[in-house]
Amino acid sequence: MSEPRERKPAVMVMGTGSNVGKSTLVAGLCRIFVKRGLNVRPFKPQNMSNNAAAVEGGEIGRAQVVQALAAKVPASVHMNPVLLKPEADNRSQIIVQGKRFGLMRARDFGARRETLMPHVMDSFARLEREADLVIVEGAGSPAEINLRRGDIANMGFAEEADIPVILAGDIDRGGVIASLVGTHAVLPDDERERIKAFLINKFRGDVSLFDDGLKEIASRTGWRSLGVAPWLPEAAWLPAEDALDLEREKSTRGRKLKIATPVIARIANFDDLDPLGMESDVELVFVRPGEPLPGDADLVVLPGSKSTIADLAFFRAQGWDIDLAAHVRRGGHVLGLCGGYQMLGKTIADPDGIEGKPESVAGLGFLDVHTTLSGDKITRSIEATHLATETPIRGYEIHLGQTSGADCERPVIAIDGKPDGATSRDGRVAGTYAHGFFVSDAFRSAYLRSFGAASSLAYAERVEQALEALADHLERHLDIDAILDIARQRSRTKIPA
Incomplete structure (x- = not known):
C-alpha cells in the first residue's frame, strides 16, 4: 500500500443560485492569495456555458480563464474538466478535459456521473499537485436536491474530494435570508456540516443595515458569517460568462x-x-x-x-x-x-x-x-x-x-x-x-x-485594474483569514497517494 499524501488546502465557493457572483468571488480570492505569496489554482468541476475559450488545444469556460489570469498562471483544460454547451432546451454538447466527448440529453445527465467523475478527480489531482491552494467554484445551487444523485458540480464533488464549503448569497436580487436559511433547511446533516461559513454579495447602500440579517442567518444555520461584499462597479470590466450579465450600467451620452x-x-x-x-x-x-x-x-x-x-x-x-x-x-x-x-x-x-x-x-x-x-x-x-x-x-x-x-x-x-x-x-x-x-x-x-x-482603452490593463480592485474590495469587506483557515482544515488530514 502506498504512503498517504497530505491534502492541499482547498475551499469551494458555492452559491444559493446561479448568477450570485461565484465566478467573480473566486477570481478575487485567487488574486488575494497570490498577493499573499501562495501558488493558487482555480477549479470548476462542471460548467454550463456557451462562452468558452480555447486553451491548450481544447476549450473551457471563459470564467476559468479569467480566474487563471487572476491567479497569474496559464489557463489549463484541467481548470474546468466538464463543460456543458447547451444546443437546445434539453440537449448539450459535453466537453471533457477540453475535448468534445459527445452529446447528452438533460434527463440522462445523472447517469453520466460515474463516467465523468473520474475525469473531474483526475483534473483536480493535477492542479492540487501544482498548487499551495485550490479555490473551487460550484455551479447553480447545492439546494437542487432533485439533482443530487448525479451531481459532480456541487456537493457531489465536495464530498468526493472532501473539501470545505463557503456559501454565497446575492442580496441584490432579494430574499437572501430565505435563500441561505432555505438552503440549510433542505440539505442533509452531513452537507450542512460541510458548509463552514456564508457571505453576502452585491450589497448596495449602508452595509451596517444588514447587521441583524447576518445575526439571523448565523443563528438559524449555525454557519459563521464572513461578511458582506458591497456592489463593485469595476466588476463589470471583467468578461461576462452568463448571458444574464450582458446589460452593463453605462451612459451612452456623446457616443459616436x-x-x-x-x-x-x-x-x-x-x-x-x-x-x-x-x-x-x-x-x-x-x-x-x-x-x-x-x-x-x-x-x-x-x-x-x-x-x-x-x-x-x-x-x-x-x-x-x-x-x-x-x-x-x-x-x-x-x-x-x-x-x-x-x-x-x-x-x-x-x-x-x-x-x-x-x-x-x-x-x-x-x-x-x-x-x-x-x-x-x-x-x-x-x-x-x-x-x-x-x-x-x-x-x-x-x-x-x-x-x-x-x-x-x-x-x-x-x-x-x-x-x-x-x-x-x-x-x-x-x-x-x-x-x-x-x-x-x-x-x-x-x-x-x-x-x-476613437479608442481610449488599453483592454488588458483595464482587466488587470479590475482584478486588483476586486481583490482590494474583498480584502476590505470579507474575513479573508477565516477563508484561508477553512481551506487549511482540509490539509490537516491525509489521503492515500
Whole structure:
C-alpha cells in the first residue's frame, strides 16, 4: 500500500443560485492569495456555458480563464474538466478535459456521473499537485436536491474530494435570508456540516443595515458569517460568462458609434464584444428577443452561436432578418462572428445531423458563401493579421464546419498566411471564424477609426485594474483569514497517494 499524501488546502465557493457572483468571488480570492505569496489554482468541476475559450488545444469556460489570469498562471483544460454547451432546451454538447466527448440529453445527465467523475478527480489531482491552494467554484445551487444523485458540480464533488464549503448569497436580487436559511433547511446533516461559513454579495447602500440579517442567518444555520461584499462597479470590466450579465450600467451620452447585437437563443462567446462596450466612443446595445434592431445603428454584429441553424430560425422569428436587410439598404455595416458569419451566407448544410436533424437551409444571403457543418471541430489560439487595417490580432477559433464561396476571395484576416472569412463586394458586410480579436488594442483602435470613432482603452490593463480592485474590495469587506483557515482544515488530514 502506498504512503498517504497530505491534502492541499482547498475551499469551494458555492452559491444559493446561479448568477450570485461565484465566478467573480473566486477570481478575487485567487488574486488575494497570490498577493499573499501562495501558488493558487482555480477549479470548476462542471460548467454550463456557451462562452468558452480555447486553451491548450481544447476549450473551457471563459470564467476559468479569467480566474487563471487572476491567479497569474496559464489557463489549463484541467481548470474546468466538464463543460456543458447547451444546443437546445434539453440537449448539450459535453466537453471533457477540453475535448468534445459527445452529446447528452438533460434527463440522462445523472447517469453520466460515474463516467465523468473520474475525469473531474483526475483534473483536480493535477492542479492540487501544482498548487499551495485550490479555490473551487460550484455551479447553480447545492439546494437542487432533485439533482443530487448525479451531481459532480456541487456537493457531489465536495464530498468526493472532501473539501470545505463557503456559501454565497446575492442580496441584490432579494430574499437572501430565505435563500441561505432555505438552503440549510433542505440539505442533509452531513452537507450542512460541510458548509463552514456564508457571505453576502452585491450589497448596495449602508452595509451596517444588514447587521441583524447576518445575526439571523448565523443563528438559524449555525454557519459563521464572513461578511458582506458591497456592489463593485469595476466588476463589470471583467468578461461576462452568463448571458444574464450582458446589460452593463453605462451612459451612452456623446457616443459616436452605435453597435447593435441581437441576443439569439444560443448566443456563444459574447465576451467578444466586451472591449467594444468599454470604449468611451461606443454605444453597445444588446437587442433582446421581441425588440427590433435599432434603425440608427452604424454596425450590427451577429454573434457566435452554439446551434447555428436553430438560431437562424430564431433570428427570423424575431423579424431581425427584415431589420437587417433595411440596415444594409441604409448603408449600415454588418460583422458576423463564427456562427453569425455562417448565418450571413447563402446556405448552411448539416448533412450528418451535427446540430439536429440532417438538413440544408437558406442563409440570410448577405455574403456569397456556403457552409457545410461537419464533426471535425477546430479549437485553437491564433495570431493573425487583419487585412483591411494591416494590424496584428490575437484570438481563437472554436467552430464546426467549413465555409467557401466567391466572397472568400476577399478574406477578413490571414492566419499564418492562410485567409479566413469573407467580405461582400461593397465591403459593408464581413464575417470571420475568429473570436476574441477586439481584445487587441491596435486592431480595435484602427477598426473604430474606420467608423470615425476613437479608442481610449488599453483592454488588458483595464482587466488587470479590475482584478486588483476586486481583490482590494474583498480584502476590505470579507474575513479573508477565516477563508484561508477553512481551506487549511482540509490539509490537516491525509489521503492515500
